[in-house]
Amino acid sequence: MNPVKTVQNKLRNSENLLKLEIVTTQYKGNPKECFFALVSNKSCPYEQAIFLFRPRKIFSLSGGLELLIVLPLTKEIQIIQKSDGFLFRWLTYDTTLWNITTNNKKLINTLIKHIEEVSRYQREPFHALSNSHKWMWYYESAIPIQVRSIEYNTENNSTQKISNVLLPEHYGKDMMNAYIKDQLKIRETEYTEIRDIKMIIGTWNTAGKGPSEDLFLWFCCQNDVYLEPEQSPDMIVICLQEMCELSPKNIVGDDVRMRNWMSHICNQINDSFPGNQYTIVGDEHLMGLLTMIFVKFSMRDYINEIKTSCVKLGFKGYVGNKGAICMRFDLFESSVCIINCHLAAHKNQAKLRNEQIKTISKEGKFVLSSKEFRNVYEHDFIFWAGDLNYRLNNLSTDSIINKINAKHFSELLEYDQLNIEKRENDILAEFHEGKIDFMPSFKYRIGTTNQFNTSNKRDPAWCDRILWRGEAFLMRYGICNYIIQSDHKPVFSSFMVPAKHTDPLLFEQVKSEVYKTVDDMHHESMPKLKISENFVEITGVRYKTLLTKVLTLENVGANILKFEVKHNRDLGLHKSWLAVEPEEGTLISRQIKELKLNVYFGKNQARKLNKNPEYTNCIFVLGVKGGSDFFIEIQCKINGSCFGASIQNLIKIPQPIASLSEKLSTFADKSTAAMEIPKELARMVDFLKSKGYREKGIFQEAGDTEIKKDIRWALDTGDPFREDADIFSMSNILLEFLDCLEQPLLLPDLVSEACQIFQTNSFPAARNYLVNNLDQISMKNFLYIIDFLKNYIDNSLYNGLTAVFLAKLFTEPITHFMEMENAGEYNPSVKILPTQRNQLLSMFLYS
């Protein structure tokens, strides 16, 4: 089975599985392999939680996974590294929640990084009612108790690490959304107002009887303590249990009885509060259970999304003997859930009742109009009412009766099972209950106001309770002794529920203000770069001479700045004559750095220059990470040069090339002059001739860089060579000149053909082929060089040069064979080896 799918099946559609890792954990028992999942809520992805699933021993239909623990990824989490894994702790709580064994440091780093980020904006400690991770309460039973407890978390949270600042990298990310949510929460009072809603909630087990009494006292929350009737509540919630007899014969309930109860209660409520009209907005029944929600007529538009979920609690063969009706609704913009339950009876069933409460909270689910799922815990206000059936432990009937008569309720409540389970077994742990300063609600002699019926070993007990979670205020809590038709007394409570009412216009306004602040913060924090120039003209650029232009970059923003040259080779904008140094870098605020533009025209660049006049212009993009891009334009004014030019053009230019004001080819086209040999080539050859042919090392020694630079310049300007110019430097420049020619003297295809003829026929045939096929100018220049080189072979006794050696040296500069082959400009049909080419040239030198 695919673990991702298995885990995803255990999550809701509204949740994202971000990471899944198999780890070993020792949570509750022996080490076991578990699924460690990082989960987020889709509507607020920065709210992340850790889920730990354990494969069940016996795989069940539900995917075979048991959810062990859910932990919100908030600042309260402490992750402690061990040699083989990690410990998870909650706050400074000294017991480890659980530990995992994993080598995956990356996973843990992700968690730690997220916790760090969360610490930037999390203001509120995490607890059952906090604004964040509301969705997580769906998995309420898997949330460890120390994580749930509001008291614990607020106490220990005095040292809060909050910087609440967005860093530039947070914009547009989850962190920004978290920040916005936080800001909206802080400013909530600006766009919401609190409507105090008076809500009366009553619960009553009617012992299977139909309505036969006036219930005004119950609805008005009146008894011997509360003498005055409660004034016109906004809402009245009525929870009945056993409103009809249930037996193995009748397990579906009784519709007639239900209608009787509804009409009775409806009429009596409207009679209880004269001058107010109440309307029923929600009702549901489940066998003996009946829930009704009444609201003042004027309020009915503010109660929306009323949804119901019934949970049947099968027990001892009966189906639906016990159960719960969960109803939820939106009260203005707050959400309310009301649970009316009837749990298992009898003193010895406390554990079963605990399980039933867990079942109800797990199975009570609502589908909202938006198709979103909600469970009972995902509400702002939760009221848990009904016949919870918890009894008193360890006391004799007599001592109970005595204490009741003495009104020592608090003493008795020490033995109350619900209080004990709440405290010891986390049952409804974060629910509040009002002070019980009234008689137990069960079990009375029917028809009496305060006589307990202790037959069948039924001790008096506070079976009927109303608890709540959320920031509601309890005003009254008591029972109605004067209602006598049931063995239970009705229990009433009245609450002030502060519901949030959002003004949509104000909310939009605050939202746009918050967004504006974030935008402003973003623009403020955005890296700002100042560049000294964005148009650079570089003059006096010469062949093979490095020129550097320096720009200054200044970080004029408040934050660190990273810049880089953005290369876009596919845009064809890159010019190889430009090298930017450095190509990337970092500047702290106010720092100034130099950006060097190195311009260098070598062989390849020089050739392109003659083909494309635009070649000397270049725009490059200097990007600032997280900020704007700069376009920097460079124009080179380059001096004309014989390097990279063609022989055909050069022979037409009698004056120094550097002095030309227009492009070489343009000038050559107009020129009527025609030399046989370019003056530059002739000057080099003449120079070498003048030094004789006997010196050793010519064409082999590298020569002097500075001298070579001046020779090139002198060739282009027509200036005399410097006095210390030597044959080594000069011979190098001669080779370079040939190598750079826009077109080789002998084109590769001619060379190939000649080589083949030479191989299959004879050298004279090859020679003839060349003479017949090569243009005159190239031929003349070629032979000019051959003739010149022959002088060296004639003096080989002195200089040690051989035809083979010279051929090897000159073949490539004369033919550009390899270069064109490598560049894909020449694709021979028959492969000609370098030795064959060299051979051909050496034959010329011999002949």
Place this chain on the structure above:
Amino acid sequence: MDDNSAQAKVVLLGEAGVGKSSIVLRFVADTYHSDIEPTIGASFLSKIVNLSEGTIKFGIWDTAGQERYHSLARMYYAEAVAAILVYDITNRKSYEAMKNWHKELVEQGPKNLIVAIAGNKEDLVEKEQVEMEEAKSFAESIGAIYKKTSAKTRYGIEQLFKEIAIKIKDNRSIVTREKRGSIRVTSAVSQQPGVAKEKKCCS
């Protein structure tokens, strides 16, 4: 995590002087200056837009309009979600240039690019050279959003970006539905000797 979920790259293209930067500045900072300098580069600004179904954060790239920078624009529209093609309603040449931009986007731009056409300088409507009907029917023919705008008077600016935002959201929800969940399960434990390997459940 999907970092792009909240951010959408929008690029403004159009001839020099049609008001691209002014549109951005009006939208982002609600300011207007009649004499801003030509953009040399691609300036980046951002703005969060509020929609009923959530927010969208625009990362707006305002490109230089001068012809010599034309070829660089591809760097910006290549990864954009939406492109705003701006022309000046008082300048027919800029309208033709806008059409050429569209042609280039079709040929070289990303697939599913959302295109919006903004006929800017609506405040100078008396000097109009391109009639709205013409531009509108062109926009319709290419499936683009069309808005007349004036960075000077705010006219149409908000709506322009809002319509783009809505279209982005619509497209996104389709995309997210298409590519769901691709998580790898790693097991560091199984690399350890002595621990049973790949003990998957239900197999």
